[in-house]
Amino acid sequence: MEKRYFIALLLAAAVVAITQILFPVSRPAASSGNKRDSVGASVRAPSLETEVPAISRSTALQQSSDTSAVVPSTADVRTVSTKRAVYRFSDVGAEPLSVSLRDYKNLSRPDGPVELGTPNQPLMRYALVLDGDTVSLYRTRFRLAQSTTPDDQQQLAYDATVKDAHVAITYSLNPESYVVRIQGQVEASAKQVFMLIQLPTTLRPAESDTVADLRNLAFSFKSTRENARIVPFGKLDPGEQKLEAGPLMWAAVKNKYFVFGLLSPVGSSFNEMMLKGGARTSKLATNASATIVKAVSNGAFAMDLYAGPQESTQLIALGRDFDHVNPYGWRILQGVVQPIAALCIRLLLWMHQVLRLSYGWVLVIFGILIRVALWPLNQSAMRSSMKMQEIQPKLAEVQKKYKDKPEKQREEIMKVYSAAGASPFTALTGCLPALIPMPVLFALFFVFQNTIEFRGVPFMWLHDISIKDPLYILPVLMGISMYALSWIGLRNAPPNPQAKMMSYMFPVMMTFVLANMASGLNLYYTAQNIAALPQQWLLSKERARRSKPG
Numbered sequence: 001m002e003k004r005y006f007i008a009l010l011l012a013a014a015v016v017a018i019t020q021i022l023f024p025v026s027r028p029a030a031s032s033g034n035k036r037d038s039v040g041a042s043v044r045a046p047s048l049e050t051e052v053p054a055i056s057r058s059t060a061l062q063q064s065s066d067t068s069a070v071v072p073s074t075a076d077v078r079t080v081s082t083k084r085a086v087y088r089f090s091d092v093g094a095e096p097l098s099v100s101l102r103d104y105k106n107l108s109r110p111d112g113p114v115e116l117g118t119p120n121q122p123l124m125r126y127a128l129v130l131d132g133d134t135v136s137l138y139r140t141r142f143r144l145a146q147s148t149t150p151d152d153q154q155q156l157a158y159d160a161t162v163k164d165a166h167v168a169i170t171y172s173l174n175p176e177s178y179v180v181r182i183q184g185q186v187e188a189s190a191k192q193v194f195m196l197i198q199l200p201t202t203l204r205p206a207e208s209d210t211v212a213d214l215r216n217l218a219f220s221f222k223s224t225r226e227n228a229r230i231v232p233f234g235k236l237d238p239g240e241q242k243l244e245a246g247p248l249m250w251a252a253v254k255n256k257y258f259v260f261g262l263l264s265p266v267g268s269s270f271n272e273m274m275l276k277g278g279a280r281t282s283k284l285a286t287n288a289s290a291t292i293v294k295a296v297s298n299g300a301f302a303m304d305l306y307a308g309p310q311e312s313t314q315l316i317a318l319g320r321d322f323d324h325v326n327p328y329g330w331r332i333l334q335g336v337v338q339p340i341a342a343l344c345i346r347l348l349l350w351m352h353q354v355l356r357l358s359y360g361w362v363l364v365i366f367g368i369l370i371r372v373a374l375w376p377l378n379q380s381a382m383r384s385s386m387k388m389q390e391i392q393p394k395l396a397e398v399q400k401k402y403k404d405k406p407e408k409q410r411e412e413i414m415k416v417y418s419a420a421g422a423s424p425f426t427a428l429t430g431c432l433p434a435l436i437p438m439p440v441l442f443a444l445f446f447v448f449q450n451t452i453e454f455r456g457v458p459f460m461w462l463h464d465i466s467i468k469d470p471l472y473i474l475p476v477l478m479g480i481s482m483y484a485l486s487w488i489g490l491r492n493a494p495p496n497p498q499a500k501m502m503s504y505m506f507p508v509m510m511t512f513v514l515a516n517m518a519s520g521l522n523l524y525y526t527a528q529n530i531a532a533l534p535q536q537w538l539l540s541k542e543r544a545r546r547s548k549p550g
Helices: 002-022 035-040 054-064 209-213 312-318 330-355 358-400 407-422 437-448 472-490 496-512 520-546
Strands: 077-081 085-090 095-105 111-117 125-130 133-136 143-148 154-162 165-173 179-187 193-198 218-223 228-230 241-254 258-263 270-277 288-295 300-309
Touching: 035 472, 095 258, 095 300, 111 258, 125 165, 133 496, 179 193, 209 270, 218 270, 228 241, 288 300, 300 312, 312 330, 330 358, 358 407, 358 520, 437 520, 472 496, 472 520, 496 520
Parallel strands: none
Antiparallel strands: 077 085, 085 095, 095 111, 125 133, 125 193, 143 154, 154 165, 165 179, 179 300, 193 288, 218 228, 218 241, 241 258, 241 270, 258 300, 270 288
16 A cells, blocks of 8 residues: 555544544533423432432342343233324333334334334333332332323323332323323432333344344443443343443433433433343343433432434434434544534435435435545645656655765755645645545444435345345445556556555455445445546546656
């Protein structure tokens, strides 16, 4: 590989590091005009310094993660339907059992919608910590009162008395979204009251590639002080416990395209969360548990439940950075990649809406537009490279002639640069085309792998651009187009055995790397490479004219 590519990689790493320093993650504002958050305005968690009692950090969290099933009878189950989903709740424990998403088909079986929830296991479980004494609610039978609010929200109001504490939990279902508002009251003589909420221990597969879906099972959470983080099930050994200190804005469990999350209202937070690895029956980790601690302040608590797709518009509407539930770029690159990925997603959605084309053609057009946008940079960089190639023999002659006179050597080198209308930094400008697209490259890698809008979208012979090309046609075309770019780029250039070797190896390597990735990713790169061929050809012709004597 030529030196400028190594320089580009080093500069890219510097860009990432400097960006993290110059643009640190700021703490979100304590208030918002978002209507979805207004429910929590009067419910405030204790100050950030409030400590959860030691009993809740250990015994209480372990007791609340007891996974023994209590199967409710048919008479105990309530089914509530909205425009977006069908919910099932149990009177035993006042727990949501499952959520069926009307607009999304389960691709892992012949028919039926995507369903969040597993047989004989609730999606959530509750427990109370009353002055250090843990009281589980999942075996308690609650009384139910159903109603409909003036804005057509269906409500399920549960209440029960357990251990001298009166507990009320109300679910308000938004008919136009996947959001369920949860409000609770706890009347008890205890001085300190905490609510423990256990997230789903798994999400059933919903994709044709079941293994890939299970491999994406993870817990995601957002601290008020840091970027969103993700802990894959596979990173938790069986029985391993990991405490994630608060305050937390939200916590969720996700697979490749769907998510079940709890969000604390603006102005309040979750105190902490305990993660625990589940037993494994295969190489894949398909079970784990997460228990959230929520302080009950002034006898009340509130949170929003989101059970639905990782759809950008839905997640952004919730606020609280919940659109980062699937953080892009790992921890080290997240500050750079996440904003670019969000911008790319919005551009693709906008193009799909405006052009009224399938996402396959949108990706083709997007790849072409990226190359057109980079055309001036590529043009300038290649001409700088040509100029450096022209003066390279003169520089080598000066270095050889004045090798024993460093000061004179530097002086003569500057004269060579000046005569050619160049500078020592001219070589670095050749790195720009390789450097600038790199954050976009990383961002698009994540976008194409996890954007639900591409799920199940057909294009030509492809039945789903979110999974690999079953015939491997696109990866091969991508490799051929990449080789064509290299071959044209080396025409009329000075002999360079190293560059020639890379022109053979790199396309082959990239073909194997991308072969099993989303076909949409290969489609984008193929379109981008083909769109770059005319410019590469013109530059090759210009290089030939410059190399002619006279």
